[in-house]
Amino acid sequence: SRYLIADCLAWRGEYDRALRRARESLAIAEDMEHLEWQCGARRVLGVIALDLHAMPDALAHLEAAYDIARRLSSATWIRWTAAMFAVALARDKRPDHASAVLDEVDKIVHGSGTTANGRASRTLGERHLSLALAEIALAANAPAQTLALLDDRDAARTPRAAMLRSQALAMLERWSEALEWLSAAQFEARAQQARPLLWRIAAARGAMEL
Numbered sequence: 001s002r003y004l005i006a007d008c009l010a011w012r013g014e015y016d017r018a019l020r021r022a023r024e025s026l027a028i029a030e031d032m033e034h035l036e037w038q039c040g041a042r043r044v045l046g047v048i049a050l051d052l053h054a055m056p057d058a059l060a061h062l063e064a065a066y067d068i069a070r071r072l073s074s075a076t077w078i079r080w081t082a083a084m085f086a087v088a089l090a091r092d093k094r095p096d097h098a099s100a101v102l103d104e105v106d107k108i109v110h111g112s113g114t115t116a117n118g119r120a121s122r123t124l125g126e127r128h129l130s131l132a133l134a135e136i137a138l139a140a141n142a143p144a145q146t147l148a149l150l151d152d153r154d155a156a157r158t159p160r161a162a163m164l165r166s167q168a169l170a171m172l173e174r175w176s177e178a179l180e181w182l183s184a185a186q187f188e189a190r191a192q193q194a195r196p197l198l199w200r201i202a203a204a205r206g207a208m209e210l
Contacts, residue, residue: 002028003040010048013195018048039068039077043084050088051196058088066101075109079125083132090132090139098136102129127158134164143168159189159197163204170208179208 002025009018022044029037046061062085069077082105089098130151137145146168150161162185169178182205189197 003037003044006041006044006048010044010051011196012193013199015048015052018044022048035068035072036074036077039065039072039081042068043081046088047084050084050091055088055092059085059092062088070108076123076125078105078108079123079129083125083128086132087135090136093139095136095140098132098139102133102136105129131158131161131164134161134168138164138168138171141171143171157188159185159192159194159201162188163197163201166204170204175208179205182208 002021006018006022006025009015009021022041026038026041026045029035029041042061042065046058046065049055049058049061062081065081066078066085069081082101086098086101089095089101130149134146134149137143137149146164150165150168162181166178166181166185169175169181182201186198186201186205188194189201
């Protein structure tokens with residue numbers, strides 16, 4: 001319950017409370033030697049650190065979560081942890097390492113319904129992988145590839161996907177389209193009370209409108 005509460009609080013930008021709950025969750029999971037919840041707690045801690053630009057902490061937690069997921073041989077946990085670990089690597093200017101992580105995931109979960117672009121199946125884990133691929137392409141200065149990887153079904157209702165599409169369009173200097181997708185991202189983020197995304201959307205809009 002602490003892990004799930006931390007995840008929800010982090011989505012809303014309540015980082016102080018989220019960190020406390022996630023750390024409590026990890027301590028209990030380690031005391032119980034419960035690998036699944038260690039994996040979940042470390043993933044949340046890594047995502048929070050990534051949001052706060054604490055890159056060394058983000059990479060350490062997310063790599064540890066991914067390592068645990070591989071030990072568990074759980075396709076679900078592998079997808080959930082690998083996606084965010086790859087995103088962290090891409091934001092740390094290591095897109096090649098990030099791509100290698102996702103290539104490894106394809107091999108590990110081959111035949112379980114996952115495809116490289118996440119379109120064959122629509123589980124949440126596969127959607128995370130699809131968004132990670134798009135963000136890696138953006139970090140590698142390949143905006144056209146980012147747009148090709150983003151699924152319209154995601155971009156219409158997923159604020160993170162809509163923001164990635166907006167950023168890719170901005171890199172291509174397609175400003176009016178970029179602002180349209182940024183407005184879509186803002187609408188969905190507000191509806192979902194995703195305050196951290198709203199802050200980043202506002203910053204992106206300010207940069208585009210300068």
